[in-house]
Amino acid sequence: MTNDVGADGSIVKGGDRAPPGLDGEREAVWIEVIRKMDEVYADLLRYETDLEQKNAALEEAQAFISSVIESVSDILIACGRDGSILQVNPAAVYLFGRPAEALTGRPLVELIDAPDRVRVDALLKAGLSSDVMTFEIRFVTASGISDLYAVNGATRYDPAGARVGTVLTGRPIGELRRAYEALHAAHSELQRAQRQLVEQEKMASLGRLVAGVAHELNNPISFVYGNIHTLERYRQRLGTYLGAIHGGADAAEIDALRHELRIDALLDDSGSLIEGTLEGAMRVSDIVKNLRRLSFLKAGEAQQVDIERVIRTAARWASRAKAGRVEIVFHIEKDLSVVGNEGQFHQIIVNLVDNALDASRGATEPLIEIRASRRGGEVAIAIADNGPGFAEGLIDKIFEPFFTTKPVGEGTGLGLWISYGIAREYGGALAAANRSGGGAVFTLTLPAG
Ligand SMILES: Nc1ncnc2c1ncn2[C@@H]1O[C@H](COP(=O)(O)OP(=O)(O)OP(=O)(O)O)[C@@H](O)[C@H]1O
Ligand SMILES: [Mg+2]
Structure with a gap:
């Protein structure tokens, strides 16, 4: 025996069926209801698959973001508006030497070394004066004060554009700074050594030049000097001889003196002596003239x-x-x-x-x-x-x-x-x-x- 559904939705036993006209109407309504239910059910199924797909995509996106954040070697710290830590990446956990749970919720400022603490705290709370700011700071870690870090702070906004906090990323620059300072010191040292070398080279060539000049001048000068001494002796002999003549000595005495003082040889020799002296002086003057050429090295217009x-x-x-x-x-x-x-x-x-x-x-x-x-x-x-x-x-x-x-x-x-x-x-x-x-x-x- 079959059961039917009545117009009010009640189950009608097969024995007492409704009249045939009414039956048809009920059946149509009933079919419509079933169709609607099928539709709803199909919609539900569709929504479920949609949701599953979206969920999978969301999980994938989150896994991607987490893997990116975790593999970033720079430290990454997200702070709330009040400057408390919301999230840190593994690089930050490693730096601070504390688990992530021990860091989240703490005011970041507690982890910043004293000299910059107040300044950074004020900035974190008041909001950065520009969208991205850079600081060079040291952190307080479980094992003491860290190396110097170059930290970029960026303001974080919610979808409506309201400021909700700050994201800080940083990397150690102590090593870089030390390397740079060492390089700078080495460069300055090299420049100093180069200047010294140039100076030494200049002094050495000046020394060679002066030694050369001295050597060159020595020859004619000693020549002139020797000649002058001889001329001085000649002058004394001539003085004695002339003194005798002017003193009224007789001819025999004068003649004897002339032989004794070798006056003729003296007169013969003095010509070449003077000539030689003049030559020596000219040589000195030549050398000086040549040296003066040096001072013209930079002269004149190009x-x-x-x-x-x-x-x-x-x-x-x-x-x-x-x-x-x-x-x-x-x-x-x-x-x-x-x-x-x-x-x-x-x-x-x-x-x-x-x-x-x-x-x-x-x-x-x-x-x-x-x-x-x-x-x-x-x-x-x-x-x-x-x-x-x-x-x-x-x-x-x-x-x-x-x-x-x-x-x-x-x-x-x-x-x-x-x-x-x-x-x-x-x-x-x-x-x-x-x-x-x-x-x-x-x-x-x-x-x-
Ligand atoms: N064309 C050349 N052939 C052979 N030797 C040369 C020649 N030019 C120069 N020298 C050599 O080089 C030396 C130095 O020449 P440098 O011109 O510097 O001096 P100098 O000619 O001796 O004297 P200065 O030019 O001062 O009057 C010469 O003495 C000579 O020995
Ligand atoms: Mg020459």
Whole structure:
């Protein structure tokens, strides 16, 4: 026997069924109810799956955030508006040496070292004056005061934009600071050592120069000194002789005195004595003149200098001052120029041509070749001769002040030293070499201007 559902929802036993018209209506209502229930049920199922999916996504997001926070090696501390700790990451737990539960709820300020405590506390409570602030502070940890930390503080807002606290992230900078200070100290020490070295080098070259000057001057001065002594003795002898004459001595006495005082020899000798003294004085004056050239190293205004013109005039100057005929051939590229003081470049070329003239003088057909060309950003000037070139080991010495192989009176040994100094002054170079076919070549390079 089957049961039916009545219009009021009561169960109607099969035996006493309602009339057929009413039955149909009830059934339709009943079907509608079931359909609605099915719908609700389906909705419920859908909501449940939705919720499960959202929950899974949420868990995943939370796990991701936690894993990120936990793996961050910087310390991370979230504080409430009152400055109390809400959450810390493992790096902070490790730093403070206390479990997270012992840290949460505590005022952060208790964990900050005294000098910055008040300032940071005020900032945490009042809110940071800018969205991100940086402090350098030390923390109070279970094992004492920590290293110095660089801490960034950022204001934390709720979804409505109200300030709800602060997030602090920090990393130790003590090691970095110490490394930086050590580096700084090493750098200063290096600079000091470099200055000292430069000073020492300057003093050493000054010392060499002074020793050279002393040596060079010593020779003619002792020469002059000796001559003056002799002249003084001659003067005394002449005084005695003239005294006798003016005193009215007779001819025999005067003659005897003339022999005794060797007056004739004295007069013969005094000419060369005076000449020698004069030569010595001239040598001293030459050395002084050459030394004065040094003080012109920085003189003059920088201007664009036409290389061809400087070479040709300098070569003319140098050869005019020397006796003997030497052929000079020029191979000079057009429009070469450098920037600097023309007089100084002129001086270098005169010195080099002067040396080349001296060197090639002994050759059967003395020849000097001067080449100038551009090499990248530089102008290279080569002055070659067909003289004897340099003997073994000589090239190392020729740029030293007062080094000369020339006879006394012909060279002071300052020409190359001065030229080298000028070239260096302009960021250029001066080098010497033997030519493969014999003779010497000097190459001057200067930055092209
Ligand atoms: N072209 C050259 N060939 C061979 N030797 C040279 C040449 N140029 C220079 N020297 C050598 O280098 C030495 C030093 O030259 P430097 O020009 O400095 O002095 P100096 O010519 O002797 O004297 P100063 O130039 O002061 O009158 C010369 O004495 C010489 O021995
Ligand atoms: Mg010279």
